[in-house]
Amino acid sequence: MLVNLGAVASYLKEHDNYTILTHAHPDGDTLGSGFGLCLALRSMGKKANVINEEELPRKFLYLDVEKQDFEEQTVVAVDIADTALMGKGVEAEYAKRVDLSIDHHGSNRQYAALNFIDSAAAAAAEIIVELVELMGVEITKDIADRLYTGISTDTGCFRYANVTPKTHLLAAQLMGYGADAAKINTLMFETKTRTYAALERLALDGMEFYYDGKCAIVTITRDMFAKSGSDETECDGIAALSRQIEGVLVGITLRERHDGTYKASIRSHDPVDASAICARLGGGGHRNAAGCSLPYDTVEEAKAKLIETVGEFI
Amino acid sequence: MLVNLGAVASYLKEHDNYTILTHAHPDGDTLGSGFGLCLALRSMGKKANVINEEELPRKFLYLDVEKQDFEEQTVVAVDIADTALMGKGVEAEYAKRVDLSIDHHGSNRQYAALNFIDSAAAAAAEIIVELVELMGVEITKDIADRLYTGISTDTGCFRYANVTPKTHLLAAQLMGYGADAAKINTLMFETKTRTYAALERLALDGMEFYYDGKCAIVTITRDMFAKSGSDETECDGIAALSRQIEGVLVGITLRERHDGTYKASIRSHDPVDASAICARLGGGGHRNAAGCSLPYDTVEEAKAKLIETVGEFI
Numbered sequence A, B: 001m002l003v004n005l006g007a008v009a010s011y012l013k014e015h016d017n018y019t020i021l022t023h024a025h026p027d028g029d030t031l032g033s034g035f036g037l038c039l040a041l042r043s044m045g046k047k048a049n050v051i052n053e054e055e056l057p058r059k060f061l062y063l064d065v066e067k068q069d070f071e072e073q074t075v076v077a078v079d080i081a082d083t084a085l086m087g088k089g090v091e092a093e094y095a096k097r098v099d100l101s102i103d104h105h106g107s108n109r110q111y112a113a114l115n116f117i118d119s120a121a122a123a124a125a126e127i128i129v130e131l132v133e134l135m136g137v138e139i140t141k142d143i144a145d146r147l148y149t150g151i152s153t154d155t156g157c158f159r160y161a162n163v164t165p166k167t168h169l170l171a172a173q174l175m176g177y178g179a180d181a182a183k184i185n186t187l188m189f190e191t192k193t194r195t196y197a198a199l200e201r202l203a204l205d206g207m208e209f210y211y212d213g214k215c216a217i218v219t220i221t222r223d224m225f226a227k228s229g230s231d232e233t234e235c236d237g238i239a240a241l242s243r244q245i246e247g248v249l250v251g252i253t254l255r256e257r258h259d260g261t262y263k264a265s266i267r268s269h270d271p272v273d274a275s276a277i278c279a280r281l282g283g284g285g286h287r288n289a290a291g292c293s294l295p296y297d298t299v300e301e302a303k304a305k306l307i308e309t310v311g312e313f314i
Helices: A005-014 A028-043 A058-063 A088-097 A124-134 A141-154 A165-176 A181-189 A194-205 A222-228 A236-240 A274-280 A299-311 B005-014 B028-043 B058-063 B088-097 B124-134 B141-154 B165-176 B181-189 B194-205 B222-228 B236-240 B274-280 B299-311
Strands: A018-021 A048-051 A074-078 A100-103 A114-117 A208-210 A215-220 A250-256 A262-268 A289-294 B018-021 B048-051 B074-078 B100-103 B114-117 B208-210 B215-220 B250-256 B262-268 B289-294
Touching: A005 A100, A005 A114, A005 A124, A018 A028, A018 A088, A028 A048, A028 A058, A028 A074, A028 A124, A028 A141, A058 A141, A058 A181, A074 A088, A100 A124, A124 A141, A124 A165, A141 A165, A141 A181, A165 A181, A165 B165, A194 A215, A194 A222, A194 A236, A194 B194, A208 A299, A215 A299, A236 A250, A236 A262, A250 A299, A262 A274, A262 A299, A274 A289, A274 A299, A289 A299, B005 B100, B005 B114, B005 B124, B018 B028, B018 B088, B028 B048, B028 B058, B028 B074, B028 B124, B028 B141, B058 B141, B058 B181, B074 B088, B100 B124, B124 B141, B124 B165, B141 B165, B141 B181, B165 B181, B194 B215, B194 B222, B194 B236, B208 B299, B215 B299, B236 B250, B236 B262, B250 B299, B262 B274, B262 B299, B274 B289, B274 B299, B289 B299
Parallel strands: A018 A048, A018 A074, A074 A100, A100 A114, A215 A250, B018 B048, B018 B074, B074 B100, B100 B114, B215 B250
Antiparallel strands: A208 A215, A250 A262, A262 A289, B208 B215, B250 B262, B262 B289
């Protein structure tokens, strides 16, 4: 059932002992929203924990809060469009019993008993800011830091087309509550590990162009992970780089996974719809940022299939 | 004389036939503020032009407005801390007769008859937004695009420590007036020429670390310019890259100039003071971003001198 934000606030006030689910391969928005909501619930006297399929990536450790010990009664999903995105362990445990889902993906599959979806929100954290205020909870610096992180990371630091005037108003508000925007943005956007920097160089050295430079493709092989000392947890930033080249409408990052299959991240400029390209290949996502898996044996096969498909869209 | 913003608004309403000066090596803030103010004055029925020492860099051409023909009566400087920053030609012509200066640099030398300086503003464009409103001028999409550009570029798209809640409130307001934030940010932050991207890769491939990884140095030789097809007009972005590596306190970019001398750009994280390092070598700048010239015959000599000097500061 779809509900409005007032109903979400009432529901959260009336229940207790929360497990907050965040999506696998966690980003700043699912974690910032999850931990921000967790702290808000705790300051209302509730018990709440955040869980994730994986260990927190090192760069997001500052968002973490200490676990509480209690018997779980209520399950809330944040920024999860589909139960398949929870990761296998969390999905097996929780998929069929999510009480409330709060999300900003238009593609949300409404798998929960109660679903609040606002696809106009640039980040799930935008929704959480309003929700926390509706619940009458004071936004502390700790809450503000987490919700600012969600908004900042899901908008590329206010750079992307999903930013609205409201996004800036909420950022102003969170800074007013003490969010340390400069420190958060340095951590999120201005810090690369040496291993990641080495991987980025190896990957960009092999960038190839197709369709008169309208499509750029970068391939990350397991061999590059080995050479650079980097791994899959820190290679998300590379996806955006190929689209930055002047004239490129479709930027593709093709990554060889641990199990030998391939994952493509596609970034596009309008009028090209990245989610349409990925949908054709069994994946999905947003209009300008989408992804899909490619079950091929060799990188050449995966690349050929991608380039052929992209050709139908540019 | 120092004046307040109300006095600036009154002054601009009472005068006419404006020449608006912007600083040499123009950036998005001086140009966005200058052209934004120019359009606001014109919509009040005044005549106004913006001038700059150089031709507009290609990436800023969208800010340009058509020149008007009139006899100049009033000279306004925007975002210019010192007449020496006007460039030689503009300085010779105007330095001694600036009627009004509007700036956000605390270091402003108050060279004009009337000076308005607000060092809490992240960008000169923040001041112009308020000024235009004080003058009762409607902010059109054309004005909003220019002022948004100023704010966005001078804050690294809301990433730097100079951003305040007010910065976000003004951005929200300008988007409400029609500023095409996503398009502007794509142009300013997400677009690299293929030649620049090639230069960046060549330069980063040669990155070296010193002092246990606390100092990173990138060298750009004339040979790299030749190989990549890039040139000195588009290599400013590289300077920030070495400081992004985790653990690096001092990131140096050493560039071989056309005349065979060397120019160093130094970026630091606190507590290291880049301007102090550069001052030792005859240069200067801000605390975390500074530069100097190195009159050596070989890149090895220039690099050795730099590294030795940096060693005294970390």
